[in-house]
Amino acid sequence: MRHSLNSRLTPPAAAIVQAALGRLEAVLTSHGLRLTSGRRAIADAILGRQGHFVIEELVEDLRARGLHASKATVYRALPLLTEAGIVQPAVVTGDEKSYERAVGQEHHDHLVCKGCGAVVEFEYDAIEILQREVAARHGFTLEGHMLQLLGRCPACRARSALAAENANRSQRREGEGSPP
Amino acid sequence: MRHSLNSRLTPPAAAIVQAALGRLEAVLTSHGLRLTSGRRAIADAILGRQGHFVIEELVEDLRARGLHASKATVYRALPLLTEAGIVQPAVVTGDEKSYERAVGQEHHDHLVCKGCGAVVEFEYDAIEILQREVAARHGFTLEGHMLQLLGRCPACRARSALAAENANRSQRREGEGSPP
DNA sequence: TCTGATAATGAAAATGGTTGTCATGGTCAC
DNA sequence: GTGACCATGACAACCATTTTCATTATCAGA
Numbered sequence: 001m002r003h004s005l006n007s008r009l010t011p012p013a014a015a016i017v018q019a020a021l022g023r024l025e026a027v028l029t030s031h032g033l034r035l036t037s038g039r040r041a042i043a044d045a046i047l048g049r050q051g052h053f054v055i056e057e058l059v060e061d062l063r064a065r066g067l068h069a070s071k072a073t074v075y076r077a078l079p080l081l082t083e084a085g086i087v088q089p090a091v092v093t094g095d096e097k098s099y100e101r102a103v104g105q106e107h108h109d110h111l112v113c114k115g116c117g118a119v120v121e122f123e124y125d126a127i128e129i130l131q132r133e134v135a136a137r138h139g140f141t142l143e144g145h146m147l148q149l150l151g152r153c154p155a156c157r158a159r160s161a162l163a164a165e166n167a168n169r170s171q172r173r174e175g176e177g178s179p180p
Numbered sequence: 181m182r183h184s185l186n187s188r189l190t191p192p193a194a195a196i197v198q199a200a201l202g203r204l205e206a207v208l209t210s211h212g213l214r215l216t217s218g219r220r221a222i223a224d225a226i227l228g229r230q231g232h233f234v235i236e237e238l239v240e241d242l243r244a245r246g247l248h249a250s251k252a253t254v255y256r257a258l259p260l261l262t263e264a265g266i267v268q269p270a271v272v273t274g275d276e277k278s279y280e281r282a283v284g285q286e287h288h289d290h291l292v293c294k295g296c297g298a299v300v301e302f303e304y305d306a307i308e309i310l311q312r313e314v315a316a317r318h319g320f321t322l323e324g325h326m327l328q329l330l331g332r333c334p335a336c337r338a339r340s341a342l343a344a345e346n347a348n349r350s351q352r353r354e355g356e357g358s359p360p
Numbered sequence: 361t362c363t364g365a366t367a368a369t370g371a372a373a374a375t376g377g378t379t380g381t382c383a384t385g386g387t388c389a390c
Numbered sequence: 391g392t393g394a395c396c397a398t399g400a401c402a403a404c405c406a407t408t409t410t411c412a413t414t415a416t417c418a419g420a
Contacts, residue, residue, distance in 0.1 A: 033397090034387080034396070036386090036387095036397065055377080070398070072379080073398060076379090076397090092272055113320070122317075122318065131307070134304055135291060138291055138300050140329070142330075145330060146272075146273055150324040150325060152320060212367085214367070214416070214417085216415085218369070248369090250369070251370095252372095252407090252409090255406090
């Protein structure tokens with residue numbers, strides 16, 4: 001099990017970006033579509049992004065780069081970019097759907113804290129292997145997966161333990177004079 | 181790895197239903213809320229359901245039973261019922277979010293075909309164990325997870341293989357007169 | 361039982377992410 | 391150059407979900 005925090009902090013190397021754009025072009029061609037400057041800009045913006053982002057942020061990012069790409073265009077490009085392995089959904093549980101760059105970093109899944117919403121990335125080959133096994137047993141070819149673990153982070157656990165303790169103490173104070 | 185198809189076809193036993201309602205009452209009490217007839221009806225409808233369903237279907241179901249529960253009430257009850265372990269999200273990838281009864285059946289995850297949308301349930305203890313291990317290593321307590329495998333089912337694979345073959349054949353026919 | 365406080369509900373309106381429409385502009389093949 | 395067709399932005403439409411608000415139900419205590 002390795003953490004993939006480092007890879008998230010480095011933009012992908014030029015060769016990786018090139019390969020990604022090549023895949024995008026292939027996807028577009030296979031759909032009878034073209035690699036336009038708009039789509040190229042969206043791909044660049046995603047490849048230059050660090051961490052998770054929502055669509056709104058991506059559009060702002062494009063605007064900040066002086067590029068135009070309406071929200072509609074971004075939404076239209078998304079499935080194509082996903083197919084090309086440039087972007088992928090990150091966190092889908094909860095109310096905000098976020099995406100992340102899919103190249104230049106190890107594959108990973110997410111551990112989400114129900115208390116504070118903190119997201120930790122993890123990678124665990126053994127789980128991946130078992131997933132392939134499950135798919136194979138059902139005659140499926142595995143093309144992807146979505147795994148999110150929901151729990152409580154150490155900080156939130158400590159916080160609620162403290163709250164419980166305080167509650168106990170004030171209860172004891174209330175019940176003063178009538179000890180067991 | 182066991183399939184849980186059988187359990188999906190049987191309504192939960194009375195004792196299990198009772199326990200579920202008890203948990204619901206506990207959840208409600210802890211939130212300072214009450215177990216009303218409306219909430220009870222929604223819980224009953226879910227407990228009587230087989231397989232996956234969308235909210236719309238649940239509301240129709242209630243209406244068919246002669247019970248009233250507006251969509252708003254159902255949506256308001258959903259998080260409480262989830263906390264009580266009566267209902268849980270089933271399939272979240274794709275465009276339709278579906279739910280399923282959470283009691284009276286083995287825990288399971290879903291394998292979804294990208295081609296035809298077919299959903300197969302599977303259960304695999306080893307994956308569950310590894311998930312707990314991952315959470316523990318990060319100091320999290322695991323409270324749930326969402327695992328969906330995306331792939332292509334045997335039927336869809338066969339279909340696209342056939343399509344590819346046909347495409348090849350007509351291409352050969354086009355190129356007639358210039359064999360290798 | 362009455363009464364006040366608070367929760368529950370339905371209907372309708374609001375919200376907000378996503379998708380569709382349409383007119384315009386760009387690009388490619390011939 | 392011209393016709394066919396893809397791409398785009400602006401804006402409308404959609405639709406699941408949430409919120410609002412007025413009304414009703416329920417509980418606790420007097």
